Amino acid sequence: MTDLGLPSIPPRRDLSMGDGLAFAAHGHHFTAALGTSIEALTQRAEAPLSVITQVTKRCDFDCTFCSETFQLPDPTLKQLETIRDNLKGTKRIFLSGGEPLMRKDFGDIVDMYADENFVLAVPTNATHGLQHAKRIAGKIAFANIGLEGPRGITNRVRGDYDKVMPGVRALLDAGIPISLSAVVYRSTLAALPFTVQIADVLNAGKVKLIMPLRKGNALNLAKHEFITDDEANEAFGRLTELRATMQWSPAIRLTTWTPENEGHMIVVEPNGKTNAWPVYDQKDLLLPIGNMLEEPIQEIWKRYPYKENHFRKYLGTSIRTAAHSGGGNAAA
Numbered sequence: 001m002t003d004l005g006l007p008s009i010p011p012r013r014d015l016s017m018g019d020g021l022a023f024a025a026h027g028h029h030f031t032a033a034l035g036t037s038i039e040a041l042t043q044r045a046e047a048p049l050s051v052i053t054q055v056t057k058r059c060d061f062d063c064t065f066c067s068e069t070f071q072l073p074d075p076t077l078k079q080l081e082t083i084r085d086n087l088k089g090t091k092r093i094f095l096s097g098g099e100p101l102m103r104k105d106f107g108d109i110v111d112m113y114a115d116e117n118f119v120l121a122v123p124t125n126a127t128h129g130l131q132h133a134k135r136i137a138g139k140i141a142f143a144n145i146g147l148e149g150p151r152g153i154t155n156r157v158r159g160d161y162d163k164v165m166p167g168v169r170a171l172l173d174a175g176i177p178i179s180l181s182a183v184v185y186r187s188t189l190a191a192l193p194f195t196v197q198i199a200d201v202l203n204a205g206k207v208k209l210i211m212p213l214r215k216g217n218a219l220n221l222a223k224h225e226f227i228t229d230d231e232a233n234e235a236f237g238r239l240t241e242l243r244a245t246m247q248w249s250p251a252i253r254l255t256t257w258t259p260e261n262e263g264h265m266i267v268v269e270p271n272g273k274t275n276a277w278p279v280y281d282q283k284d285l286l287l288p289i290g291n292m293l294e295e296p297i298q299e300i301w302k303r304y305p306y307k308e309n310h311f312r313k314y315l316g317t318s319i320r321t322a323a324h325s326g327g328g329n330a331a332a
Helices: 038-044 077-086 106-114 129-136 151-157 161-173 186-201 216-220 229-246 297-303 307-314
Strands: 015-018 021-024 029-032 050-054 092-096 119-124 142-146 178-183 206-210 251-255 265-268 273-277 287-291 320-322
Touching (some): 077 106, 092 106, 106 129, 142 161, 178 186, 186 229
Parallel strands (some): 206 251
């Protein structure tokens, strides 16, 4: 990779999580011991692998695909402490939004959750990276940056590319590993190689390609922008070939909305309401399964109906992958 003055992020050792599971910190994914079945893991599990906790619904972008258009007040630090305590037993927590770094007290939130034995990750547009990077460095496993590719594409579908990149560099300068995620439209397919090239230059661990869901702002997208699963898989195949030819280092992941991926995410809203997402026949694609302000995750997990889908997704068996040379299953 060309030296552009960006820091070199050293590989991190896998973190053993017990039950035949590990988290590969530099690869940003879960792995299971060879021969371990999804069914066995699901039967033994008393809590999920990964939970998304929304610390705010506010955002400084208005992405054309955004599903989080319904606003709620931010949870207080006391409420987030209760949610944290009720999440004990979960392997990884995404401190999410909205745009989580818009909270001025985000460093306090990270400190609060870092006190527990969670792997922490932060999905962000990075526009507030300059304010928070040094405070959260060494406490989160990685930041996942939303970026649809070069300036023109990102500006059209997400927000201001020139506000994103300084924040990304601040996160990298602080030694925080990053990954990229891109929502794929028909009109952004041509940008995908550039997205992976940017990820390679930034030493990102992976690029996540995600299909838009018909919710929120995406309800206003033209129908032709939604590509089929077959088209997505064809595009992924072409991108994988380019990755090999160009020797790009980031892993590439593709998530399409198949029955095997239905309901695989557990999302805690700012009011504690906890949902399986996306559930295709539910209003707003959310299936309520409890409230994290009122009960522990173990009780909610008992009635969560998508356990196998959850493990398949986060161990990479229900998504398309083009992995690091080190190999292994991978998760979002």
